[in-house]
Amino acid sequence: MSTATTPPADAAAPVRHPDAPAPGELLGAHYEYCFGCGGGQPHGLHLEARAGEGVSLTAEFTVTAAHQGAPGLAHGGVLATALDETLGSLNWLLRVIAVTGRLETDFVRPVPVDTVLFLEAEVTAVAGRKIYSRATGRIGGPEGPVAVRAEALFIEVKVDHFIDNGRPEEIQAAMADPDQVRRARAFEVNP
Numbered sequence: 001m002s003t004a005t006t007p008p009a010d011a012a013a014p015v016r017h018p019d020a021p022a023p024g025e026l027l028g029a030h031y032e033y034c035f036g037c038g039g040g041q042p043h044g045l046h047l048e049a050r051a052g053e054g055v056s057l058t059a060e061f062t063v064t065a066a067h068q069g070a071p072g073l074a075h076g077g078v079l080a081t082a083l084d085e086t087l088g089s090l091n092w093l094l095r096v097i098a099v100t101g102r103l104e105t106d107f108v109r110p111v112p113v114d115t116v117l118f119l120e121a122e123v124t125a126v127a128g129r130k131i132y133s134r135a136t137g138r139i140g141g142p143e144g145p146v147a148v149r150a151e152a153l154f155i156e157v158k159v160d161h162f163i164d165n166g167r168p169e170e171i172q173a174a175m176a177d178p179d180q181v182r183r184a185r186a187f188e189v190n191p
């Protein structure tokens with residue numbers, strides 16, 4: 001863990017938003033074309049996250065042949081994406097819009113194609129716009145051996161971050177999404 005992902009001494013404990021999905025509830029995709037969670041990406045991860053207790057969640061991602069690096073094994077960048085997506089989903093439990101500033105990843109075991117990666121993640125602290133979180137990914141079952149680990153620093157942003165930096169066609173289409181929850185997760189702090 002680097003100092004960038006270590007909460008300062010005066011950081012606060014994270015506070016679960018009162019309207020956060022109940023423990024066990026699926027979060028669903030925050031954006032149809034997200035490579036991590038969107039259903040509209042044929043070779044995406046299709047990661048499914050479920051709210052946990054407090055500011056924590058669990059998620060599952062099945063490694064397919066489209067995700068290989070070495071023959072028959074998941075690409076490390078794809079595994080980092082799964083961790084990034086899982087950690088990013090935590091922010092919905094806080095009802096904060098945030099982007100990854102720093103993602104530190106340990107690759108502990110190779111992950112074969114057709115393996116389900118069982119992820120768990122939690123926010124550990126919040127300091128101003130900085131959100132500190134960590135995640136682990138296990139194989140062979142939710143209690144199986146750890147294959148990947150990450151610690152991250154997310155930075156809270158305004159909705160303008162996406163409007164100013166994204167392509168107008170995708171932004172407008174996402175804002176017009178009839179799925180209110182998905183639109184809220186993308187663009188509103190307190191729907």
Ligand SMILES: CCCCCCCCCCCCCC(=O)SCCNC(=O)CCNC(=O)[C@H](O)C(C)(C)COP(=O)(O)OP(=O)(O)OC[C@H]1O[C@@H](n2cnc3c(N)ncnc32)[C@H](O)[C@@H]1OP(=O)(O)O
Nearest residue numbers: 004031084085088098099100101102155157162174185186
């Ligand atoms: C269309 C659908 C939209 C979907 C929306 C849902 C989103 C979910 C997406 C989910 C997808 C999954 C998730 C994804 O993949 S999110 C996509 C990947 N991430 C990005 O694209 C972020 C790119 N970076 C930026 O835009 C800016 O750098 C940000 C916004 C992060 C900060 O620039 P900004 O100008 O705003 O702020 P600041 O520079 O004053 O920094 C503020 C404080 O933070 C500290 N700091 C900053 N960076 C780092 C660092 N690397 N290590 C350590 N510290 C760092 C900094 O020192 C300062 O501290 P202090 O001096 O105050 O103490």
